[in-house]
Amino acid sequence: MLQAIISGILVGSSYSLVAMGMVILYRSSGIFNFAHGAVMLLGAFIFWTFISLAGLPLWACIIATIIAMTLIGFFVERFAMRPLLGQPIIASLMMTLAVSVLFSGVYQVLWGHRGIVSYPQFMPMGHWVINGIVIGQANTWILFVTILYFIFFKFYFKFTLSGKQMQAICESHVIAQSVGIDVKRMLSRVWIIACLSAALAGILIGASGSVGLYLHDFVFMVIPVIILGGLESLEGSFVAGFIVGVVEMVSANYIDPIIGGGFRQVAPYVLLLIVLLAKPYGLFGWERIERI
Amino acid sequence: MAAILPAGVRDENYGQAMAIIRTKLQWAITIFGLIALFILPLVLSDYLNNLMAFLCINIIVVLGLNLLTGYCGQISIGQSAFVAVGAYTTGILYAKFALPFWIAVPTSIIVAALAGLVVGLPSVKLKGFYLALSTVAFQFIVYWLLFKLDELTGGGYGMAIPPVRIGGWIVDTRLEVVYLCIVCVVILTYCAKNIARTRTGRAFIAVRDNDLAAEVIGIPLAKTKLTAFLISSIYAGIAGALYAVFFRWLMPDLFTLTQSVWYLAMVIIGGMGSVVGSILGPVFVVCLQELTRVYFAKLATAFPTILSVGMGTGMSYITTGLAIVLFLIFEPRGLSHRWETFKSAYRLWPFSY
Numbered sequence: 001m002l003q004a005i006i007s008g009i010l011v012g013s014s015y016s017l018v019a020m021g022m023v024i025l026y027r028s029s030g031i032f033n034f035a036h037g038a039v040m041l042l043g044a045f046i047f048w049t050f051i052s053l054a055g056l057p058l059w060a061c062i063i064a065t066i067i068a069m070t071l072i073g074f075f076v077e078r079f080a081m082r083p084l085l086g087q088p089i090i091a092s093l094m095m096t097l098a099v100s101v102l103f104s105g106v107y108q109v110l111w112g113h114r115g116i117v118s119y120p121q122f123m124p125m126g127h128w129v130i131n132g133i134v135i136g137q138a139n140t141w142i143l144f145v146t147i148l149y150f151i152f153f154k155f156y157f158k159f160t161l162s163g164k165q166m167q168a169i170c171e172s173h174v175i176a177q178s179v180g181i182d183v184k185r186m187l188s189r190v191w192i193i194a195c196l197s198a199a200l201a202g203i204l205i206g207a208s209g210s211v212g213l214y215l216h217d218f219v220f221m222v223i224p225v226i227i228l229g230g231l232e233s234l235e236g237s238f239v240a241g242f243i244v245g246v247v248e249m250v251s252a253n254y255i256d257p258i259i260g261g262g263f264r265q266v267a268p269y270v271l272l273l274i275v276l277l278a279k280p281y282g283l284f285g286w287e288r289i290e291r292i
Numbered sequence: 293m294a295a296i297l298p299a300g301v302r303d304e305n306y307g308q309a310m311a312i313i314r315t316k317l318q319w320a321i322t323i324f325g326l327i328a329l330f331i332l333p334l335v336l337s338d339y340l341n342n343l344m345a346f347l348c349i350n351i352i353v354v355l356g357l358n359l360l361t362g363y364c365g366q367i368s369i370g371q372s373a374f375v376a377v378g379a380y381t382t383g384i385l386y387a388k389f390a391l392p393f394w395i396a397v398p399t400s401i402i403v404a405a406l407a408g409l410v411v412g413l414p415s416v417k418l419k420g421f422y423l424a425l426s427t428v429a430f431q432f433i434v435y436w437l438l439f440k441l442d443e444l445t446g447g448g449y450g451m452a453i454p455p456v457r458i459g460g461w462i463v464d465t466r467l468e469v470v471y472l473c474i475v476c477v478v479i480l481t482y483c484a485k486n487i488a489r490t491r492t493g494r495a496f497i498a499v500r501d502n503d504l505a506a507e508v509i510g511i512p513l514a515k516t517k518l519t520a521f522l523i524s525s526i527y528a529g530i531a532g533a534l535y536a537v538f539f540r541w542l543m544p545d546l547f548t549l550t551q552s553v554w555y556l557a558m559v560i561i562g563g564m565g566s567v568v569g570s571i572l573g574p575v576f577v578v579c580l581q582e583l584t585r586v587y588f589a590k591l592a593t594a595f596p597t598i599l600s601v602g603m604g605t606g607m608s609y610i611t612t613g614l615a616i617v618l619f620l621i622f623e624p625r626g627l628s629h630r631w632e633t634f635k636s637a638y639r640l641w642p643f644s645y
Contacts, residue, residue: 032421083621089420090367094560095620097369097553102613108606220432220549223425231421266436269429276414276426 003133004249010139012245013146014205018218019225019237020146021197024153027232028166028190030173031081034096036198037219038103043069043199044206044215045111051119058122065199073195077188085173085183104216116212123207138208145204149197150238157234166190170232224272230282240283244268312485326478333470341470343582345538348473349531350574354558355484355567356527361556362564363493364520365500366415370427371555373434374411374525376547378404378532380451383542384444387453394458401529408525409518416514431549438544450543453536469538476534480527485567487523496520497565554581557616563626572627580615584608 018036025033046068050061080099084091124137157163165186168176177183202215222237225244229236252264275282303309313319333341357371381400385391391399407430414426438445445451455464463469487493495516498506507513536542554577562573588607592599619626 032425080617080621087624090361090365090560090564091620091624093367093421093424094556094616097556098613098616098620100613101550101553101609102617105606105609105611105613108609109603112603112606113600220428223428227422227425266433269432272429273414273426273433276418276422276429280414280418280422 001250001253004253005246006133006135008246008249009242010136010143010245011249012242013139013143014201014208014218014241015222015225015244016238016241017142017146017149017201017204018198019222019229019241020149020153020234021194021201022219022222022226023229023231023234023237024197025190025194026226027157027170027234029081029187030170031092031096032231033194034093034219035076035100035103036194037216038100038107039069039072039195039198040202040205040218041107041213041216042072042103042202043195044202044211045107047199047203048117048119048206048211049111052117065203066196069195069199070192073192074188076195077191081187081191082184100216100219104213107213107216112213116210118210119203119207121207123204125208136208142204142208145200146238146241149200150234153234162186162189221268224268224275226282227272227280228275228282230284233282233284236282236284244271247271312482329474329478330471333467333474338466341466343578345466345470345473345534347574347578348470348477349534349538350555350558350578351477351571352480352531352534353528353555354562354574355480355570356524356531357555358559358562358564358566358570359484359487359493359496359527360520360524361559362566362569363488363500364496364517366412366517366520367420367424367556368411368427368521368524369424369549369552369556370411370429370431370434371524371528372547372549372551373427373431374404374407374528375532375535375551376434376438376544377407377525378529379535379542379547380438380445380532381529382533382536383451383453386456386536387451388444393456397530397533400533401526404525404529404532405522408521408528411525412518412521415517415521428549431552435544435547435549438547445542445544448544450541453540453542455540456537463537472537473534476530480530481567481571484527484570488567492516492519492523500565554612557612560616560624561619561626563628566626566628568631569626569628572631576627577612577615580611581608584611 018040022033022036025031025036043065047061047065050056050064051058056064076099080095081092084095123141126137128135128137153163157167165176165181166189168179168181169183169186169190173183201218202211205215205218222241225240226237228243229238229240248264248267251267255263255267301315308314313322333344336344353371353375357368360366360368378400381403382396385396385399386393411427411430415423418426439447442448455462457463461468463472488496495506495511498509498511499513499516499520503513506516535546539546558573558577559570560573561576562571563569584607585604588599588604592603623630
């Protein structure tokens with residue numbers, strides 16, 4: 001049981017990391033980003049191209065990837081999302097789906113024939129064994145980064161001017177504009193942050209295992225996390241990532257023997273449906289008073 | 293329904309005002325179009341006939357999805373899961389339990405409709421993103437179940453379906469499948485057109501435009517939303533049964549999330565809230581993907597050093613994704629709006645007011 005909980009927390013930390021990237025975007029622009037997974041995939045493979053194909057040193061790869069992801073974020077916002085300002089949500093939802101499809105197409109054309117690749121090792125990959133409980137070192141690194149990331153953006157939203165402006169934009173674009181916030185510039189910045197977060201998550205998860213198409217599906221694996229935590233809440237998805245990770249691992253341990261394997265993959269979605277029916281705004285989401 | 297009538301045509305009784313086909317020209321076009329539609333499979337090659345049957349199935353799904361998303365405003369990113377429910381229920385009942393086809397199909401439509409009701413339940417409480425995400429959850433659960441229940445569904449390997457026998461008629465050649473699909477499309481298009489005009493369809497539009505106002509004027513919100521889910525999943529169930537007839541080999545990979553995204557893309561490109569759009573959208577998207585695949589394969593054999601045939605899927609993702617992006621930016625009302633502007637321009641010519 002303890003082993004299941006600990007490995008659940010370790011798995012959950014990568015869910016948290018991905019989920020927080022998406023929540024930051026939702027919280028600052030009001031858009032649920034289905035393209036996050038595709039951007040993770042692109043980021044991971046761009047990094048791989050620099051480090052394995054081009055053989056650059058690690059610091060040069062990091063700088064080059066940051067530049068590439070900044071450009072991607074800038075272009076997505078400028079040419080895909082900005083024309084949709086003020087349109088109904090199905091437009092922005094469909095746009096992120098389209099961008100996701102577009103990017104996974106780009107992935108398949110450029111890197112698809114390579115299958116699953118892996119980075120040269122730059123994180124410790126071993127295991128600690130304490131009292132018979134196995135703790136993966138790579139996942140512990142991800143946990144560490146996730147906590148740092150959470151603290152950084154918590155402070156960013158709470159104490160910096162641009163963090164507060166981003167939250168104002170989520171409330172209402174028009175009002176934010178009328179109190180003097182440059183909505184377009186802020187949205188551009190938010191998208192760049194989101195793309196960098198996606199690349200960070202993609203590279204870390206890729207480094208702890210392998211880099212492949214499965215990174216793209218992460219976006220759908222973390223949907224339960226985001227709903228459980230609440231769409232607007234950073235600490236919600238931080239906590240919910242661990243909850244979902246633990247639920248997944250515990251159900252893999254206890255329910256799989258009963259129904260015969262594989263329940264792990266849908267356990268988060270069953271949880272999602274229960275949460276949606278019982279408490280749709282999640283643990284920490286902003287409960288909007290809206291009678292429907 | 294502010295359709296512009298040609299000069300000199302006016303309604304003299306309620307029957308005329310309610311008619312779908314109003315003028316002699318429209319009658320001529322309809323009859324000629326139907327005859328052409330039924331002659332077409334005879335002249336087309338096998339490849340094009342396959343494409344046409346596939347197109348018809350897509351049109352049926354999109355007609356249903358458009359009623360749900362375009363008319364009622366409830367976003368569903370899990371439509372291919374409903375198709376899967378219909379297809380696999382037909383397959384299991386027909387192939388595994390050897391029930392007659394005319395029992396298997398209605399049962400599978402009922403099962404798909406029930407699935408639609410269950411998935412629609414959150415829509416009573418949820419809006420927008422939250423609802424879209426719950427349909428994604430349904431999509432994943434169904435996809436997993438298809439692998440999980442492998443005694444029934446054949447798992448990832450798939451399930452073979454013997455040629456369908458309706459009464460004494462065995463649907464086994466491509467031509468018969470195409471005709472079956474065309475008949476279904478014609479009937480279901482007529483139904484969709486009518487649903488959109490009746491009380492139910494108008495209630496859908498009211499709920500989409502402003503649910504609070506709709507409730508104030510006496511539209512039962514929960515019932516209307518559930519009806520929309522019910523109708524769209526019935527359409528998906530019928531399409532699923534046709535899938536079973538058409539492919540005769542069901543695999544979970546036919547019913548992925550990507551397929552659901554394509555359905556939604558067809559609705560957007562065709563035009564939300566338009567029956568014509570539900571026909572134009574699938575035609576556009578399916579033809580685009582097929583053309584990309586065919587021409588890219590030719591290009592790849594011409595330049596084998598830079599391109600490989602395996603990139604074809606990726607290229608069709610790129611072209612379709614790009615098409616959706618461009619439509620959302622430049623023509624959010626879709627192809628049907630272009631069609632309407634063309635029609636009114638034609639009617640008003642040469643005086644454009």
